[in-house]
Amino acid sequence: MPLPKFEYLSPKSLEEALQLLADRGEGTHLLAGGTDLLVKMAHGHLKPRAVIALKQIDALGGIRFDPGKGLFIGATALLDEVASHPDVKAHFPSVAYAAQQTANVQIRNMGTLAGNLCNAAPSADNAPVLTAMGAEAVIAGPKGERRVALDRFFKGPGQTVIEPGEILTAVHVPVIPSGFGTSYQHVSPRGKVDIAAVCVGAMVGMDGATCKEARIVLGAVAPVPMRAEKTEALVRGKALTPEILEKAGRQASEEARPISDMRAGAEYRKRMTAVLTGRALKQAAEAAAN
């Protein structure tokens, strides 16, 4: 279906983009990769008055790693750039893996990690592990910059804390502390290309065999990617034995609040939440040991 008509703006600087966003007001949408925006427009769900393309703004591109400050993923950094970046692969392997597992080759060559978060699908591949790692959204607006941890970023399906007039400029991922490991696990009934039916991100801190800290985030089983706080409390201070992992899985599945839809039934999602939580904790603990 042909796209609806709109005004196309392609600012060169963030200041110019913020100004255009303020001037054009309601009905103005930001375009990064376009892989969600254009689909919504093609399907008639969205009729923007104006579209502001972010790709020409150099400051929003690229991926920067600083051993002290962590990783900054620019708003227009492609999923494929995240997945194949040497520093991301070396220091944030689960971030690279989640990006690699998002959609298909062409979408990863167009779509951005920031866009995957801003689109705020409950199933967003990149949300669970980044949220578990304490990543934050860097948001620019008329009043300056603010940072919001991803566990407070999502408001509902398709909704985030980003206010009209604001632009997400980067995603900041803190350095993984020594003794901590991460994992991303997901399942989809139609293989890897499809949107996840359930996905789980975890970061655990280990002291020998004992789990001293855990953050577990479940995707596609609630209106937003959700922390499984009771599960985190359950594993904290315990050795991650097969019995504890099974208990943790059961607990996570109780915390999950999935719906049934065309991808999976709620009961299947609950069971897979248990399986994937166990796997994520195990893999994250193994990564912590290395």
Next chain:
Amino acid sequence: MKQLLTLRVNGITHELSIDPWRTLNEVLRDELNLTGTKLGCGSGDCGACTVLVDGRSVSSCLTLAASVDGKEIATVEGLAPSGEQLHPVQESFVENGAIQCGFCTAGMEMSAVYLLGRNNAPDEEQIRAGLSGNLCRCTGYNQIVEAVAAAAEKMKPS
């Protein structure tokens, strides 16, 4: 307001005046008459519209023409510019029976070219992953995977 665009398509520069809501797929097919690139689902699922933009494979149905101003576009027509001598990927598709109805072929070939540009000796799993954004309703994929493996052999630097 129409946008003035410069697109370099298969090495030829085109100056165009285009409505900003037109996709790259529409411009290639309707303005430049390059109908080798197909339009399938229109939502980035099927890969029939795959082209390369500055060397990256993308869905031309989800790409605004205005957003690729000044960029280098490669379409299936550019694989065999003479119209006679086929690209090794195309030769392999013919030789391996990888084409039935032909609708997915242009997109498959562009994805194969992109894959082989990044990995000149992919194994079967890597070929399948590389083509995972392209759907074929006829072949069952095996001949296509075989064709890409054969193309990799043909293209191996000697």
